[in-house]
Amino acid sequence: MALETSPESPAPVRQIANAIAGWIDRLGAVWVEGQIAQVNRRPGMQTVFLTLRDAVADISVPVTCSRIMFDGLNPPLVEGASVVVHAKPSYYANRGSLSLQAREIRTVGLGELLxxxxxxxxxxxxxxxxxxxxxxxxxxxxxxxxxxxxxxxxxxxxxxxxxxxxxxxxxxxxxxxxxxxxxxxxxxxxxxxxxxxxxxxxxxxxxxxxxxxxxxxxxxxxxxxxxxxxxxxxxxxxxxxxxxxxxxxxxxxxxxxxxxxxxxxxxxDVGEELRLVATARERLRGTLAGWLQREQLALDALRSRPVLADPASLVEGRLEEVALLRDRARRCLTHQLDRAADEIAHQRARARALSPLETLRRGYAVVQDAEGHVLASVAGASKGTELSIRVADGRIHATATSTTSTTSTEESDG
Known part of the structure; x- marks a missing residue:
């Protein structure tokens, strides 16, 4: 039963301690496994005090047993031994301490331990x-x-x-x-x-x-x-x-x-490592010497070939071929240039034939008034009009004195 307490009516320490002792007393005896961490045999006392430690966690609990039980254990109990204890939890109210009262202690045998x-x-x-x-x-x-x-x-x-x-x-x-x-x-x-x-x-x-x-x-x-x-x-x-x-x-x-x-x-081992380093060095030297020897032999074989003995022989054999190809290239280029020159001359002649200046060179002229307008009819050149006549090699400035229509002339001629 839980104690009924309050700030106004608290329970005294003795009542709480006795209640805890009563609750623990009702647990009954239990089997506990652990290691003996400490053994304390006090002279003149019939009780032996032990400390039982958990094998994994850092937890221990005091154990008491009778001297007769302790002395009768075979093999004798020593610190560090693994044991199984049949004990009853007990709470000592006067000191507020918990302990186990051992009723039986069994040392874990080798077979069970293994x-x-x-x-x-x-x-x-x-x-x-x-x-x-x-x-x-x-x-x-x-x-x-x-x-x-x-x-x-x-x-x-x-x-x-x-x-x-x-x-x-x-x-x-x-x-x-x-x-x-x-x-x-x-x-x-x-x-x-x-x-x-x-x-x-x-x-x-x-x-x-x-x-x-x-x-x-x-x-x-x-x-x-x-x-x-x-x-x-x-x-x-x-x-x-x-x-x-x-x-x-x-x-x-x-x-x-x-x-x-x-x-x-x-x-x-430093001595063994030094021997291994020396052996590795010798192997590297031998490998490098063998590689250099093979490469030297390959170079000697290449140098003994005619083409390497007289490298100019390859060039001389190709000089004539290069000269022939050069001449052919020159001829081809000259022919292409000649054809291109003829084509340019033809194109120039065609372009000149279409030029207005060529028309002027054949005797034609372009008549413009003072404002620069080209006159295509006598109607634009009345008497006294200032005229500019463009010929092939320059301009002629003139003044119109009279005009004659081509139609009137043809009619009069008719």
């Missing part, structure tokens, strides 16, 4: 996190290599020493994290994300030495797998030895069998 890992692998594979087409190529010579490992560990020494032995100029950016225990996955994720954000880091190596399946369990953590999948920088997994196969190996871009193998993968 079965759960297999189910997790299948689910993640179905999502496409392990797809081969998502794997990225490692850079040939990374400027900076990111390394996620435990501080002062053998894996760190193996990676750094072997990488620098192969390529002395290689640079490392190390992100330290716990590589075992309940907080291992969380710290590895944090170090991975920090290195992934660094623009100078070209490849990231996650390295750890060998161990049991329980020791390598953090590297099959779902949150870590998804963090590696989301990383933009290529990731190399170097966990354990050759037989070890955590899920990190499947999502990483490259899997190294050991930390030493990871050092061989991320950087080339």
């Amino acid at each position: 079965a759960r890992l297999e189910r997790r692998r299948q689910l993640l594979a179905a999502e496409g996190l392990f797809a081969a087409e998502l794997k990225r190529r490692l850079p040939f010579l990374p400027g900076t290599v990111g390394l996620v490992t435990a501080p002062n560990s053998a894996a760190e020494r193996d990676v750094l020493e072997n990488a620098r032995r192969r390529w002395p100029a290689v640079r490392f950016q190390v992100g330290y994290a716990a590589m075992q225990g309940p907080r291992s996955a969380e710290e590895v994720i944090g170090a991975l994300q920090r290195l992934d954000k660094d623009p100078e880091v070209d490849v990231i190596v996650i390295a750890r030495g060998g161990g049991s399946v329980e020791d390598l369990l953090p590297f099959s953590d779902e949150a870590l797998i998804r963090a590696v999948y989301a990383a933009t920088t290529p990731v190399v997994s170097a966990i354990g030895h050759e037989p070890d196969s955590p899920l990190l190996d499947l999502v990483a871009d490259v899997r190294a069998s050991t930390p030493t193998d990871a050092a061989k993968i991320v950087v080339p």
